[in-house]
Amino acid sequence: MSKLDTDVLIVGAGPVGLFLANECARRGIGARIIEANASQSIHSKALAIFPRTLEILDMAGLVSPFLGQANSVTAVAVLAHGRQLAHMPLAPEGTPYPFVAMVPQDVTEQLLVAQLKRAGGAVEYETRFVSASEAESVVNVMMMRQGVLTELNASFVVGCDGAHSIVRHVLDLPFEGAEYAATFMLADVDTNEALPANELQLCPHESGPIAIFPMSARRRRVVAIVDEADGGTPSLALVQRLLEERAPAGVEATALHWSSYFHIHRRQIKQMRVGRMFIAGDAAHIHSPFGGQGMNTGLHDIWNLVWKLDLAVRGHATESLLNSYTAERHPVIKEVIETTDFLTKAMGTPSKLAQSLRDTLIPVLSHLTPFQHAFVNRLSGLEVDYRGSPIIEGAGKRFFDDSLRGGQGIGSRFLLIGSSSEDDKSKAESRQLVASLSDFVELRFGDRDDTALVRPDGYVAYSTCHRTALALNSVRPLLQRQVH
Numbered sequence: 001m002s003k004l005d006t007d008v009l010i011v012g013a014g015p016v017g018l019f020l021a022n023e024c025a026r027r028g029i030g031a032r033i034i035e036a037n038a039s040q041s042i043h044s045k046a047l048a049i050f051p052r053t054l055e056i057l058d059m060a061g062l063v064s065p066f067l068g069q070a071n072s073v074t075a076v077a078v079l080a081h082g083r084q085l086a087h088m089p090l091a092p093e094g095t096p097y098p099f100v101a102m103v104p105q106d107v108t109e110q111l112l113v114a115q116l117k118r119a120g121g122a123v124e125y126e127t128r129f130v131s132a133s134e135a136e137s138v139v140n141v142m143m144m145r146q147g148v149l150t151e152l153n154a155s156f157v158v159g160c161d162g163a164h165s166i167v168r169h170v171l172d173l174p175f176e177g178a179e180y181a182a183t184f185m186l187a188d189v190d191t192n193e194a195l196p197a198n199e200l201q202l203c204p205h206e207s208g209p210i211a212i213f214p215m216s217a218r219r220r221r222v223v224a225i226v227d228e229a230d231g232g233t234p235s236l237a238l239v240q241r242l243l244e245e246r247a248p249a250g251v252e253a254t255a256l257h258w259s260s261y262f263h264i265h266r267r268q269i270k271q272m273r274v275g276r277m278f279i280a281g282d283a284a285h286i287h288s289p290f291g292g293q294g295m296n297t298g299l300h301d302i303w304n305l306v307w308k309l310d311l312a313v314r315g316h317a318t319e320s321l322l323n324s325y326t327a328e329r330h331p332v333i334k335e336v337i338e339t340t341d342f343l344t345k346a347m348g349t350p351s352k353l354a355q356s357l358r359d360t361l362i363p364v365l366s367h368l369t370p371f372q373h374a375f376v377n378r379l380s381g382l383e384v385d386y387r388g389s390p391i392i393e394g395a396g397k398r399f400f401d402d403s404l405r406g407g408q409g410i411g412s413r414f415l416l417i418g419s420s421s422e423d424d425k426s427k428a429e430s431r432q433l434v435a436s437l438s439d440f441v442e443l444r445f446g447d448r449d450d451t452a453l454v455r456p457d458g459y460v461a462y463s464t465c466h467r468t469a470l471a472l473n474s475v476r477p478l479l480q481r482q483v484h
Contacts, residue, residue, distance in 0.1 A: 006032045007313045009141055009154035011129045012161035013037075015046065015105060016281035016298040018112035018123075020158060023060060023306045025119035027412060029313050032152070033116075034127040034143060036161075040113060043258055044104030044188055047213055047221050048073075048292035052381030054097035055400050056303045059458060061407015065111045070101035071216050075199040078362055079248050085359060086366030090200075092380045095400070100200075100380075102215050104188075105295065129166050132157060134275045156309055157277045160298070163265075165283030171274045177267030177337075180288070180344070182208065182225045185234045185242070187259035191220050194250040202290075202347060205246040206355060209347030211290055212247060219257070223289055225348050226261075234259040264288055266337050272326040278305060285333045288340040290347065296381060297336050304329055307456035310412040311483055316439070320390060321482040328386045339378065386459055391482050393462045393474070399454045403444065413442045414461065415454040416475065418468030420445040430468040437476070440483050443468070453478070 008024055010017045013035035024031035049057075049066065057063040078086040091098040113123065130142040130149070138153045159167025168175065195201065197217040203210045208225030215221055224242050226234075236256040243251045268285045272278060281298030305325050311317040346358055365371045377383040386396035404410045416434060418427075427445065434443040441453075451471040452463040462478055464471050 003153055004138060004155060005152045006030050007155045008032075008309060009034070009139070009152060009157045011157065011159045011167050012165075012281075012283070013040065013109075013113075013123045013125075014160060014162060014281070015108050015112065015295050016302055017158075017160035018109060018116060019060075019062075019299050020160060020280070020302045020306060021116050021121055021123075022062065022112055022119065023302065025116060025121050026061065026407060027306070027310050029310060031121070032124060032154075033121070034124045034129065036126070036128040038126050040106065040109045040123075042106055043260075044106055044215075044221070046105040046108070046292075046295035047102055047215065048296070049101040049103055049108075050292075050296050050379065050381045051092055051095045051097040051099070052384065052398065053296045053299055054101060055095060055458070056299060058096075058405050059400075059407070059410050060303075062112075062115060065115075066101060066103055066108070069107050069111070070103050071197060071214055072099040073102060073198055073200050073214060074099045075196075076202060077199055078202050078204070078366070080204050080359055082249060083359075085362040088366055088372050088375060090376055090379070092376050092382055095380075095382060099198075100292075102213060104215065108295075129159075129161065129170075131170055132167075132277065134277070137276075139276050155276065155313060158305070158309075159277065159279045159283045160281050160302075161283050163282045163286050165279065167277065168269065168279055168283050171277060171279070173269045173271060173274070173279065175267045175269055177265055177286075179263060179265045182263075182348070183227070183229055184262050184264055184289070185222075185224050185226045185238070185259070186262065186289075187222045187234050187239045187253075188215065188257040189220055189222060189236065189239055189253040190218055190255040190257070192250070192252045192254065193217060194252070195220070195248065201248065203246050203248070204347040204349075204355070204358065206350055206352075207245065209290065209344070210242055210246040212251075213292070220253075222253075229261040234261060266341050268330070268333055268337060270326075270330065272301075272329060273322060278309075278325065280305060284329075285337065287337040288344040290344045291336075291340040291379065293336050293340060297333060300332070300381065300384070301329055303457050307412055310456070311440075314412075316483045318482055318484060324389055324391045324482075328389045331388070332384055332386075391461065391478070392459070393478060394460065397460050399452065399458050399460050401446075403446070404458055410456055410458060412456050413440055414456060414479065415444055416441050416451070416468065416471075417444045417446050417448065417454060418451045418471075419448055422467055426467050426469055430472070433469060433472045437479065440479060441475075
């Protein structure tokens with residue numbers, strides 16, 4: 001048997017890798033995290049954190065510092081040629097986080113690194129993943145640390161190393177999709193206060209769309225499609241010209257903090273697991289920045305994966321459980337790519353007919369309550385479910401209540417939640433039956449009419465209107481497909 005150096009090797013110390021490292025620390029999983037660069041990024045890059053992601057950070061015990069740094073956005077406006085086509089609230093019901101938290105990625109990384117240090121962990125910088133091979137139930141990894149080749153054995157490897165992932169290349173996983181022909185511009189600028197600090201603006205235009213995200217009352221993230229790159233990086237003058245051409249009247253950019261040109265792709269791998277190696281975040285999927293879904297989707301990958309790795313490290317996970325990572329995340333990611341692709345094309349269509357149709361339909365649809373509900377819940381991540389998963393019976397919807405919050409409420413065990421109104425005999429029977437599954441299931445009683453089996457990531461694996469003791473007849477075989 002090969003010597004084991006760590007349970008999980010995490011490749012890449014962006015937000016996705018850092019979140020996984022923190023979750024491993026919280027759960028007591030031995031982990032090491034390596035990063036090819038010499039330090040964390042100093043650029044703001046990813047910005048928006050949506051309500052379901054905030055719930056996930058809450059369940060992980062990490063949300064408070066993010067809220068302390070966030071600018072809260074509660075509305076989205078769609079404007080074209082000085083006309084407001086729509087104004088919709090971004091305030092979903094049934095969540096303690098009815099807003100989008102704007103936190104620059106460099107701040108996100110600083111917060112996650114600080115928390116990892118408090119938990120006794122550290123990022124191993126200037127350490128590059130080179131290759132890996134699996135044998136004897138371990139992954140043998142070759143790494144280059146400051147020019148010196150070194151070897152490490154891990155139970156599992158998770159590639160969180162971005163769009164140009166070396167882990168993905170080593171696994172020879174095709175990154176299927178296409179590149180957008182357009183050139184995109186991103187700029188973080190100081191502005192006047194012509195726009196509300198709690199509202200983001202989407203501005204379709206025949207020359208290309210522009211999106212304006214409020215980082216604070218006087219700072220904005222501007223994302224736009226441009227004809228071609230003008231110089232090495234976008235200038236303040238270019239940003240102002242685009243704002244005058246496409247944004248609401250009166251917006252002035254007064255200072256430039258960071259800017260970049262980039263090309264984007266819509267790509268996805270079909271297989272997110274190969275043996276003991278997994279892929280997450282931009283290494284597994286990339287898409288248009290319109291919609292602000294990139295980092296959120298990657299953090300959701302980790303939240304889906306980490307409890308399965310937790311059980312695997314302890315020797316309890318079945319192959320079905322580990323395979324469910326791809327089965328569950330792939331269709332969710334596919335939908336994100338399709339949604340952001342549609343949004344990008346609809347906002348920037350050069351067709352006069354399509355523009356006219358868009359500008360006519362948006363005001364009508366945006367006033368319809370069902371449309372608003374669908375728009376907000378899709379953007380917020382609250383409607384994500386795992387219906388059709390091989391380890392779920394039923395709709396697989398999100399579950400969240402106060403008992404799951406704060407980092408102590410949910411760990412590596414399933415929660416069987418019954419009704420507190422059950423009689424004492426039924427509760428005793430339930431406790432007796434769950435005792436035989438105590439390694440995997442915790443019994444709770446709450447103010448509800450049904451019985452639900454909630455997974456360690458806060459999604460419902462099974463629910464029934466029957467009392468808890470009877471529900472276990474169905475719960476037991478469902479669990480046997482996942483744990484042993």
